Amino acid sequence: MTNLNKPSRRTVITGITALMGGLALSDTALAALDTAYSNGDHLNRSFDRDQMKTIAVFMDAILPETETPSATGVGADKFFVHAYQIIFSAKQRKIIMEFLDHMKNDHTEFLSASHSDQIKLVKHVDDNMLNSGNTYQAYRLLKEFTLIGFYRSEVGATEELDYDPVPGPFHEVPLKPSSKATASVIFT
Amino acid sequence: MKYEFDVIVVGSGMSGGWAAKEFCEKGFKTLVLDRGHAQEHGDYKFESRDPWDLPNAGKINDDVKQQHYATVSKCYAFQEQTQDFFIKDSDYPYETPECKTFDWIRPASVGGKSLMWARQSYRFSPMDFEANKKDGFGTDWPVRYDDLAPWYDYVEKFAGISGSKENLPQLPDSIFQKPHVMTAPEKNLKTRVEETYKGRKVIMGRVAQLTEPTEEQMELGRGQCQSRNECHRGCSWGGYFSSLAATLPAAERTGNMTLKADAVVHSIIHDEATGKALGVRVIDAKTGEKTTITARVIFMCASTLSTTQILLNSQTEKYPTGIGNSSGVLGHYLMDHVNGGGARGRIEGYDNVYFKGRRPTGLYIPRFRNITEPTDKFLRGYGFQGGAGRGGWQYAHHRKGIGVDYKNSIQKPSSWGISFYGFGEMLPRYENAVRLSKTSVDKHGIPALHIDCAYSDNELKMREDMADTATEILKAAGVKDVERQVNHDAKPGIVIHEVGTARMGRDPATSYLNGYNQSHEVDNLFITDGAAFASIACQNPSLTFMAFTARAADYASEHLKAGVL
Ligand SMILES: Cc1cc2nc3c(=O)[nH]c(=O)nc-3n(C[C@H](O)[C@H](O)[C@H](O)COP(=O)(O)OP(=O)(O)OC[C@H]3O[C@@H](n4cnc5c(N)ncnc54)[C@H](O)[C@@H]3O)c2cc1C
Ligand code: SF4
16 A cells, blocks of 8 residues: 655655755665665654754753863754664664653653753663663663764864874873873774 | 686785785786775775764664675674675675574675775694694695795785784794884783783784885885774775785786776686686676686685685586585585683773874784693684773763763773683584575575584683683783673674685595695686685684785796696
8 A cells, every 4th residue: 555645765865965964865875765765664754843952952961061062062963863864773763753752742841941950850861771661772872872973073073082083103191181082983 | 729818816805916916926917806896095985084074973774784784784894984895795695594693794895805804914833734633623734834934924024014023833923013012001911911821921913014114015105004093994005904005006016917896706617628727707797797708827816705606606517516626525614713702801000091093903812722721621722812992982872971070071081991802713614514505696696605604512612711711811910890701692704714615635535725725626726715724723814815825826827837737
């Protein structure tokens, strides 16, 4: 049976291309979309405004502004949208959507709550992050991509951490109080 | 008969690059065929890209992995940055019996796996070439260490291996460029382990990375390694050895090499009248066009199992089970290393010690089991690879925590961690074998490989022992919170050191090749990749592929010149 509500692959691609600022889609991205499309699960539901706000509150609770900007200050939330569209599997998209639905339906005051109450809730989820269940799985994914979005950004890598693309021969150095950890990830 | 080329080399990776260089430098018109897409040295798509310039932060969608890269995505080096170097499994399926996984990790471009390898380079030792004879597993190697030693010297001078001289009988020294350096906690571990166990040594990992480039290497455009540890993306500086950076440019500059990408070798043509291989059948990966190409000599360097797949698929009336296979051993005695046993822990102190650069190697503990320390639990032994370091942000998401304190804690390196994991020798067994599938074909219609291989009790006991001794070593060195690690899910293939299936031997009735990697039956056919191995030892094998290939090319050249081939 044909699902008439299903957007065509073409529409989906146009939507995403716009989202990515007109960036051309790689083969991987297209293949990911094909999978998403064949699973029937995808972008007729992207994030709405409240969902974006929820994501932002969580991200900035995890990595707030210090001497450097917060997670959303460097665009980690926008990267999360990209990750949702391109990098996440259908299963991951499902648990993220369910998590955001859960926040909307069961924590109706979350977005209007005071900053400290918001932090309290995020902290509660974080304290239990190693528990099983989709909520915590969604939170772990959100946390992982908060860190990826922040520490892989130019500000995160070069200002918050120490980024040295061509370090020269490996050697030991003293760690001073002012020293920062390296931004580089092995095998990247 | 007029041949189109003197030599055809199938495969342009670790082994094929050497065959190409040697034949071209000796003046032979050489055709190198590779199934993979073209890849130019210096034109690596993701090299030097800053983290913020990676569209997907290095990640690949899990659904895409499952659909198209189900096996290669199990390799730690498979990422957004290296995806183009790995084969699309869905285009080239293979089979295994149910519940008997074999993870066959294959490359997708010219350069083969020499592009993504981890560059660990160790010689086999005299006792490795004698092991089969001693305990009766497998067949006796028709060569001994002394036959290969000058060829190790030869390839090492050109490739560039960094390491330290240790005078260990079980791990002969190479011709070294200076070793990478150990950090303070690693030096302490070395001292304590070597004091506690007289037969155990902790040495710097030996790698095919230039620390003191020679004139010859610099002439080829290679330079000193700059500790970026982004080697898997490709390195335009030629800091590490790959066929693309080293052997293929050396072949190219002679003017004798023709290199064809997207050239899938289907089979070898056998001339029943002369008993020789005439050439190869090739399918253009892009157009599907089929051609045949002739040469006086054929070198098979498509990597262990791809080479054997081509040999099995080269069937004639005389050789219904594959060219040169009267013995019936073709496809049998498949081996990989056994891994999955080790330990990790936390090092206290050294808070003020950090490092600059990303050292592209770690520590090595050469084999001691059944050398300095016998055991009756299993035959042969294993070495350990590992090292100490301080983690960074990439592990922080596993930790609980939010807010300013959490962010500030990530700004500092975490405390020192250390780990060691074993690489053990798998015994050669007839039942670990490959054959052509009766039902499944790849996208070019070539019969898929059916791989039936499992670790035996000997390997499983070795894995447990790796975990025990790694735990013991870390505890003896004062490491805290030591966790013994055993991964029961690690199956053969995933170590990516597969060898065997067209083994060398002294007796043509029980082996496929003679001691010069030459087919016993088809004298102008040579197999010089891992397929030729009669045993696997516990060292990473690629340096030995290089030495055997250079030696076989020298032998074949002499015979070509003498008109015997
Ligand atoms: C992530 C990783 C880490 C590794 N680390 C180490 C290490 O530290 N030390 C070590 O010793 N080894 C290591 N290895 C293994 C090492 O890369 C291989 O042993 C080595 O590259 C094998 O050499 P080869 O010439 O046999 O095959 P390859 O280098 O794979 O080259 C074979 C070539 O043949 C081509 N080919 C295949 N089939 C056909 C066909 N039908 N027609 C035409 N061409 C064909 C392929 O496209 C390929 O280019 C590692 C491998 C990987 C993937
Ligand atoms: S670590 Fe060395 S070889 Fe690897 S990419 Fe850097 S410079 Fe090249």
